[in-house]
Amino acid sequence: MKIKPFATEEFFADYEFSAPYMLSASDCESMTIEALMQCAGVGLDGLGACSLQYTESQGGRVVREAIASTYDAVSADDVIMLNAPQEGIYLAMNALLEPRDRVLVLTPCYDSLVQVAEHIGCEMHRLHLIADHHAGVWVFDMAQLEERLRTLKPRMVIVNFPHNPTGYLPGVDEWEEMQSLVTRHGALLFSDEMYRGLELGGRSMLSSGGEHHSGRVITLGGLSKSHGLPGLRSGWLVIKDQRLREQVLAWKHYTSICAPAPVEYLTSIAVQVQERLFEANRALIEGNAAYVEEGLQDDAMNGFRWIMPLAGSTALLFSPWQDVEAKAHELAREHGVVVLPAKFLGADAGAVRLGLGRAGFKEAWDKFIEVMKS
Ligand SMILES: Cc1ncc(COP(=O)(O)O)c(C=O)c1O
Known part of the structure; x- marks a missing residue:
């Protein structure tokens, strides 16, 4: 089976672990197992006592209950570890889609949200977030969604x-409307909530798709970004519909079978202290975002502009460069500065993604401006 190269992961594979100035990571600052346990006020003994046997395919009850308790109206039975x-993207798409199914994907997006369904042979359609540079905001076109639902009749919508990469967050009412529109038109909604908890500037967290009363929203959560x-490679799906859940589990027997026992153990600890992890990471992102705003005033940055993120750890920086991909490789090879070409994510070819969740961001941004000056 021929598959498209995963452009984002291939670019990071070349530079992430060798170039010193990372400007584009989507995860937030990480910590050691010891620091996580300290944060939770538990010792390392529990980890040491963790048996390395197989775990349950759906996930052990303890970890599923811990995850469910972070949502409203989600039970341990709804969770697949x-x-x-x-893996959640891969399983859900393979289990729930057939070749030639029509799928509508919010674009730009993380590569696999479009490509896994494309590999299956689905007919992919894109719904674009629109950059309003004048107002400095990203716009979601609800009328366009409604029209595409009516005319395309997609099997699945992916958001x-x-x-x-834009840092866009819909309003509470908009999110409710989106969920009811999609489910009312008979489509499944795949809601990737990997950055939930990173609502900036005091914005409130949206309800999770997993809590939606229709039970037709498949929700992806995990510890990689906001936490x-x-x-840890820890993630989970929330699927309320039993039949859909069983279809996904049937696929899981062919991939990982079950999650590693230490990951289940550490996940149940991490979700207990997630509010503290989110708070620290939000502060880091807000500080780095203010630093970008300041840096953009520098003469060396003439021709660059961005739209301030409302939530999440990423944002797009629009550059004056003709060939962004060539420039990104040059910056990484010659100056050790890593900026991800946003075209890999289906975004404007002139943009790069900024990743604001790392402690080393300011130093990398300084280096970037220094290189632009020279
Ligand atoms: C929106 C989104 N979903 C899913 C993932 C996958 O997360 P992980 O790499 O931890 O499996 C990513 C990673 O960048 C992402 O940005």
Whole structure:
């Protein structure tokens, strides 16, 4: 089976672990297992006592209850523990879509949200977030969604809020409307909520799709982004509809079978202290976002502009460069500065993604401005 290269992951594979100035990571600042346990006020003994046997395919009851308790109206039975958030995308698309199904994806987006369904042979359609540079905001076109639902009759709609890469977050009412429109038109809604908890400037967290009364919203959560624990490879799906859940579990027997026992254990600890992790990461992002605003005033940054993110850890920086991909490779190879070309995510070809959740961001941004000056 021929698949498209995963442009974002291939770009990071080349530079993420060698170039010193990372400007584009989507995860937040990470921590050690020891620091996580300290934050939760527990010792390392529990981890040491963790048996390395197989776990339940759906996930052990303890971890599923811990995850369910972070939502309203979600029970442990609704949760499927994963081996990585990415696995949730793969499982849900393969289990719930057939070749030639029509799928509507909010664009730009993380590569696999469009490509996994494309590999299956689905007919992919895109719904674009629109950059309003005059007002400095991203706009979601609800009328356009309604029209596409009516004319396309898609099997699935895929969204991701808080949004990677734009930092867009719909209003509470808009999100409710989106969920009811999609489910009323008989489509499944796949809601990627990997950046939930990173609502900036005091904005409130949206309800989770997993809490939606229709039970037709499949929700992806995980510890990689808002919690800053990507090395744990911990994620989960929330699926209220039993038949859909069983279809997804049937696929899981062919991928990871079950999550590692230490990951289940550490996940149940991490979700208990998630509010504290979110708070620290929101502060980091807000500080870095203010630093970008300040840096954009520098003469060296003439021709660059951005739209301030409302939520999440990423935002797009629009550049004056003709060939962004060539420039990004040059910056990484010659100056150690990593900026991800946003065209990999289906965004404006002139843009790059900024990742604001890392502690080293300011130093990397300084280096970027220094290179632009020279
Ligand atoms: C929107 C979104 N969903 C899912 C994932 C996958 O997460 P992970 O790499 O931890 O499996 C990512 C990673 O960048 C993402 O940005």
